Amino acid sequence: MAATIIDGKAIAATIREELAVDVAAFHADSGITPHLAAVLVGDDPASAVYVRNKQRACEKTGIASTLHRLDADTSQDQLLDLVNQLNADADIHGILCQLPLPEQIREQAVLDSVSPDKDVDGFHPENVGLIAQGRPRFLPCTPHGIQQLLIRTGVETSGAHLVVLGRSDIVGKPMGLLMVQKAEGANATVTFCHSRTRNLAEIAATADILVAAIGRPNFVTAEMVKPVAVVIDVGINRVDDKLVGDVDFDPVSEIAGAITPVPGGVGPMTIAMLLKNTLTAARGLHADTSG
Numbered sequence: 328m329a330a331t332i333i334d335g336k337a338i339a340a341t342i343r344e345e346l347a348v349d350v351a352a353f354h355a356d357s358g359i360t361p362h363l364a365a366v367l368v369g370d371d372p373a374s375a376v377y378v379r380n381k382q383r384a385c386e387k388t389g390i391a392s393t394l395h396r397l398d399a400d401t402s403q404d405q406l407l408d409l410v411n412q413l414n415a416d417a418d419i420h421g422i423l424c425q426l427p428l429p430e431q432i433r434e435q436a437v438l439d440s441v442s443p444d445k446d447v448d449g450f451h452p453e454n455v456g457l458i459a460q461g462r463p464r465f466l467p468c469t470p471h472g473i474q475q476l477l478i479r480t481g482v483e484t485s486g487a488h489l490v491v492l493g494r495s496d497i498v499g500k501p502m503g504l505l506m507v508q509k510a511e512g513a514n515a516t517v518t519f520c521h522s523r524t525r526n527l528a529e530i531a532a533t534a535d536i537l538v539a540a541i542g543r544p545n546f547v548t549a550e551m552v553k554p555v556a557v558v559i560d561v562g563i564n565r566v567d568d569k570l571v572g573d574v575d576f577d578p579v580s581e582i583a584g585a586i587t588p589v590p591g592g593v594g595p596m597t598i599a600m601l602l603k604n605t606l607t608a609a610r611g612l613h614a615d616t617s618g
């Protein structure tokens with residue numbers, strides 16, 4: 328039987344509508360409009376599209392956004408100066424430095440320089456530490472978006488074996504960290520697999536929930552998927568001008584119980600969670616992880 332398609336686009340639209348109501352209520356109470364500053368360095372076309380989509384989503388939700396575009400040859404010090412200005416600007420609640428950054432800039436130095444209270448990506452080490460300890464301030468957008476997809480499609484995560492393929496700081500590591508927490512929508516038994524894992528295919532085939540975040544087109548084949556597993560595809564790979572995920576969609580969807588498409592699965596959820604974090608930042612509150 329073919330898998331249920333998890334419609335991330337529709338779920339993200341619902342979340343954005345909920346957030347628009349919350350943003351309007353917050354504005355009515357406080358007079359404050361949440362404001363995101365997006366920083367885009369260089370002219371990577373894919374990054375420009377992502378940032379534009381994030382800004383459009385802000386606009387639709389009643390969140391202000393300002394784009395700071397810097398040349399590809401911007402120095403690390405110039406970028407750090409801008410981040411420091413934004414850190415000091417009381418009208419800016421969230422700061423997002425779109426990755427990847429040009430090679431002359433050390434990404435970690437920039438991510439570390441963002442004020443932890445404005446770190447709507449959830450990349451600052453203080454915020455990663457808070458997640459590890461189960462008291463999050465900002466949840467990283469893609470893992471949080473995936474958790475919301477699971478919650479809102481009624482997938483039982485408690486006690487489930489969740490296998491994460493990939494160990495990036497943006498997706499793989501925080502995904503596992505989030506799902507192992509003692510919390511609603513988590514409590515999973517987590518296994519990380521990566522490029523040095525010996526028997527990755529066999530481990531993946533034991534997953535109740537398989538999260539593919541390795542950045543290799545069509546890497547996950549039907550043999551790596553347990554019947555009726557939930558398969559979450561984080562990959563966005565461009566192959567012959569077509570976007571494909573990390574999962575070989577057609578054969579895997581014959582085996583899986585549910586699967587996210589690319590595009591229209593995880594991507595829109597990442598943006599919805601960025602909006603949620605921007606509202607959280609404006610409120611100056613810690614993250615509400617319940618929904």
Ligand code: GUN
Pocket residue numbers: 423424425426427448468469497597
């Ligand atoms: N590049 C790819 N994904 C992301 C993301 O979630 N946040 C930022 N800042 N850059 C990215």
